[in-house]
Amino acid sequence: MIGYAVRRLGQSVLTVFLTVSTVFVLIRLAPGDPAAAFAGPLATTEDLAKVRQMFGLEEPLITQYGLFIKNLLTGDFGTSYSFQAPALDVVMGRMPYTITLAASAILVTALVAIPLGVWMARRADTRRELAANVLTIAGQSMPEFWTGVMLLTLFAVVVPVLPASGFATWGGLVLPTVTVAVLQIALISRLVRREMCANLAAPYLTVARSRGVSSFGLTWRYAMANSAIPVLTALGTRFAAMVNGVVVVEVVFAWPGVGSLVVRALETRDYPLIQATVLVTAAAAVLVQFLVDLAYSVLDPRIRLGKAVSR
């Protein structure tokens, strides 16, 4: 178990490292010049050269990379060009917002999608369930920026009960959360439905009923516990993806998370900031996935032995 965790963690560190290295190379290959973004349109060639020198961009790529790795090992992520501050500080300043949004979205998703999915499984193929199904798909198919703008217009302007943007109050969390959750609820509730349908038809459930377990117990204690793993995985994966920044929603709601930061960093070709963001978010995402993997072995006793279930 511990051996597995260590090996798995090692692989993940490698993944993060390779990811960051790929990004390091890619952003430098991409067109665009940090110096030009930094110095503005009127800068002369000479100015640009100076700025590039200052950023250390005149060095060969391999030297830059070596330096980057060396600094990384000492905990130095470089200085953001546009913020003129340690890149790590800038990213860490934003992380709490992203994590707050991601966590609240995932929480809302779980709280809504699981009961909804269970309800849909138990009422499978009735008219109401079909209607709910279509609604969730529709929720899944609305572009996030569209949902966002619609919700904004509705709840901040037409019926002004919620703040339109930002994070000044807890109320500010509501609309971005809902916007993100609408999509996730659709995905998760349909997954719950599928899993629950399968588990409600499983032989052990009939057997449990034959020994007098109540219908509530059958649904929640038996079918749900057995559906928990794929659902948990999906929630974990979604959460990991959200830790990378819910870019569009952050932009629409002026939410100061890493998603909008990274878009900005890309617009100014702020290499150190991009690298730091990728490193931090990739590490966070990988960590979440790792925790989900560990949670597996707690939830699914069959995995604990490290032996496959099927035959």
Add this chain to the structure above:
Amino acid sequence: MTTAVTPALLAGAAVTRRRRGRKLKLWAGSVCTAIVVLPVALANLLPIPGPDQQDLGSRRLAPLTDGHLFGTDQLGRDLLARVLHGGQVSLLIGVLAVLVSGIVGILAGSAAGYFGGWVDAVVSRLLEAQLSLPLLMMLLLVVALFGASVPVITMVIALAQWPEVARIARSLVLVEREKPYVDAARMLGLRRAGVLAVHVIPNIIRRAGLVVLLLLAQAVLLESALSYLGAGPQRPFATWGRIISDGQDYVTTSWWLVTLPGLVIVLLVVGVNLVGDALYERR
């Protein structure tokens, strides 16, 4: 012959319900999809103005005025024409993207599931890496790197989507490869790659293919998100995402510019998903 199965009982029976639900989903889904896809496919034959034909005198007309079914946009272009012609690009991108991601995903996922070992390790790491990268940023970066052409956008969307397919394919293959018929084929003397290609993949392709179908909807959405963030295909292509993001400054004054293309996307996605659901449940 007596029977206790009354028509009422039969009507409420699980099978009847399921069949009815499936039929309904298939029908409703096909209709929704067809409502979107057919006009888009036939856009060039329909009696509508050209998508780029401007009439600055009739800017932002509401739907159903002056023969503009969907109204007009900021430059007086017929919105319906733009949506239909834009749909050609959006759908082309979507279809190509899911084809590519489907093929890559199924091949990579199946290989990982079937061969295990280092193949699996490499594919799994790639999957993990993809998940741990800020997706949209990477896509923006790749678009910046190679320019915003239709093939690049297609590849970029495929890049975003193949892991989903690969993950499903891998898990399906993990189950499938344990089945005795796979052993049987090996015993007959088929190579491992042959077994994978002849027996395993054909047996998972339908279920994996359904996932690909559902991804079509997401591809269209992703394209619109990219356009929204400014990385859509180069103008003058009026993709759905572009139309929506161009129109979103007018949400409150000219609702149709955003809402109608948005509804078209919703209709298509709902349609495709319903068909996918119906097919998935048939098995």
Add this chain to the structure above:
Amino acid sequence: AGPTGSPAPGSMVLALNRSLVSLDNKLNQFEAAVTVQRGVRQALTRIGPELTPQPVLAERFELTSPTEWTVRLRPAARYSDGSPVTARDVATALEMYRKVNGSFIASFFPEWPEVIEQDQLTFRLRTGKPLPILDYLMANILITPSGANQAAELQSGIGSGPYAVMSADRGTGVYTLRANPAYWGPKPRVDTVHVRFIQEESSRVVALRSGEIDVIDTISPDSAEQLRNLPDVALTSSVGTRINQLFFNFRKPAGHPLADARVRRALTFAVDGRTLAEDVLQGTVIPAEGVVSHILAGAVKTGRYAYDPDMAGRLLTEAGVRPGDLDLKIIWESGEFPSDALLMEGVQEMLRRIGVRCTLQQFEPGGDISKWRQGRAGDWDILGNGFSVPTGLAFSALQGMYGGTAEREKTRDTYHGYVQPQVVKLLESAAEEVDARARASVVAQAQQAVWDTWPCLWAFIPRSLLAHRKRVSGLSLEPTNSYDLASLRLDG
């Protein structure tokens, strides 16, 4: 903050469309930031509503010899920590602006003045050649205590402005300013000003409508239309110092149609500027009648852009070009000006009508457009861009855009290859002309000379648009697209 996020009494919130990364302008100066930066830091002078320099920290700012200005600081001027503003601080500030790499402000200084201190409050600014516009230029040098100044942008720290920084977070672009109790001038009436960053235009509009935000600036015509008839919202606009242009590529080899001024002129007749201004941009811009914004000091009218497609065809034929031969590429960076893409699509259609094909290429911020502009990446024919002039002087605009020399073209540092020796000569003589009248006449000549080369397919002067809740009053938008924070009042 209230339950729906509306500001607390006595405080107001402004939302900027770009993240304010510092309260200093050494590197970047985008318009809206000026408002906030000047709420905290001040310069010796400022460009007033009439685009003339007004004294701020300087009590006296006089040309005392052709190459020397004498400045006396206001004795009452204090920083928010109570320490006085000194001549040393000015000297340090100039040094730091010079030292920083890639400064936007620096490009307007033909040379850096030397500071000769006379006493704590009085000093002279000496230059090698006459620099008659130094009072304009110094409006952009913000003064900070010399000990705290650096050759980098200052995030918070102290200044002499009406507001002091309470909290600053450049990561999120959120700043809180509190009225500076030690302010030397009239006390500001709004106690607390929150500054926020909301990138997305529609979101800023919604936030303003919901009352969460009090002021949003630099809004697009379409947003203005949404906000126009709302009871609690007022719109103000002001004609700016900026000019937006569809600039021809001047790096075309001889023999290329665009290298021929007749062809450039002919093409201008294809563009229906009035429709673009009134319909596409909804009356928020004024078609240019000169080569710089007409409100700049020294600007003159040099001609009009006329719409006459037949004429365009005729002139093209005269110049020996069949319209069908032309295939033009228009490039621009998204966000260069409001509704840019729409405008380009409109122009594309207009050119198509005279048989000129166009392709559009839109660049995302951070992309390679600067390379393209320098002619180092790909070939293009027309560039959409804008030029703003923080000094308020037509001369600065001319120098920035049309002052290119063959020498500078070697490093591709001219404005899109625009090199016209006769224009340069005029500008050089204007620069050293100490007599204001004579200078004005030379500058006018230079403008006409530029106009006659037909550098733009079309050009227009945008009105800056600002919307604010009606509870905020006393807001007067200046041509520099900024306003004085200290003069704002809150009703309720």
Add this chain to the structure above:
Amino acid sequence: MSGALLEVRDLVVEYATGRERFRAVDGVSFSVNRGGSLAVVGESGCGKSTIARSLVRLLTPTSGEVLLDGQDLARMNERRLRPIRSRIQMVFQDPYGSLDPRMTAAEIVGEPLKLRGVRSGAEREREAAGLLDRVGLPSSALGRRPAEFSGGQRQRIGIARALASRPEVLVCDEATSALDVSVQAQVLALLNELRRESGLTYVFISHNLGVVREISDEVLVMRAGRMVEHGPTGEVLAEPREPYTRALRAAALDPTTMRGRKPRDVLAAAKGVTR
């Protein structure tokens, strides 16, 4: 017909479970003559299937030899093995899972023909029809898919597929345990007939002593991966020497021979040796 066609020497198979290695087959040796039939019996999990899979090289033994006509299959690499595979074939326990659900009967039986080099589709079809006929399926079965057959019919298709390779050795891993008694009887009859007609060699794996008696000359009794008894079928079943074999025998319930015995006695006899 003399000499061992198939000889297994000191076969050991280990599975890796987590960090430990589990020895599923531990030093099993036997040989079968051409035309002979050997049964392997033993309780669930004793390693019978593991042996079967080792014989057809679906898994690689940890050590030991599997000699087919003197050639050691156990250590052969995949490429050298492939041409030899057709000589030793297996019929699987699971009539549902062992046929590719997507293929028609003709395709399933045709696949080994293709591997054997029968190129022409028509010829394959003809030969497949012949094979299906041989196992007692009508030619109308050719175009149907596995789901449209009953369990017994499916098992016949599986046998036809194995026969299509023209094997010398047929390994049957519980080939009839999933079938009803009456269907099982038919399939056993078919196997016996094939053996008589084509001189096939069988390794027959089962836990049913009755089945074993019907089909095999020799029997090998296994327990926990080891062989506990080996001898001619009649002898071993009539007078088992090992207690474990006795227990197996005692526990098997033969309805027709139980006359007069109280349930309790039967069970006690079986229990006495199991516990």
Add this chain to the structure above:
Amino acid sequence: MLDVTDLRVELMTERGVVKAVDGVSFSIESGETVTIIGESGSGKSTTAMGVLRLLPDDEAAVSGKIVIDGHDVVGNPRAAARLRGDKVVLIPQDPMTALSPVHTIGGQLGEAVRLRDPSLSRKAAADRAADLLGQVGIPDPRRQLGRHPHQLSGGMLQRVLIAIALAGRLRLLVADEPTSALDVTVQAAILDLLLRLQEETGMGILMITHDLGVARLVSDRVHVMKDGRFVESGEVEQIVDEPREDYTRSLLSAVPRFR
């Protein structure tokens, strides 16, 4: 104890209505074992599930008369729900899939115990569970409580299911092929256990099997089922030794012998 008269079960399936059980009648007294034998698909399991009313109403229509311990469970499905688990228990066909894979043995057994006697504390329930496991002959019952189903062999799981059955005041046990998935040796032990319990508690057993050997060993009476009907019924000796129907004879002759 159990009286079934003219039981019909019609399954509403994808392929239309299937008459899985088509008018069967039988009865079981206390202490008696009645066996239904028949080939696969003849309707044995459906009969068992129908008797316990475990078939969902929207999948199966049950008609006829089923009286368990005096309660009519056709007209009153709630009575069946009350009886289930306490007085009537099912031992399912396949022990490997009959227990929830993610719950421990102790959890599932303890739950059954507490359902019968809600006043029991968790601790007391665990004690009783261990006690029950001991009764069915599982070694080291305390340790097994914390284990998960996949860690136990099929024979052990079958015993756990019997232990669960024993938690109630068992009157009727319905055992659907309780040993078909097991080895002959394990089969013997399980059957022995069932018979011993029957002696102790006097419960009735409805045994379902396709193994004539098993039927011969445990039954008092046997019904031979084919296509949803009983083709022959009678005392076990009579059925095995002097079958009257051809179908029964063919079943018997197909059994492979090792003697």
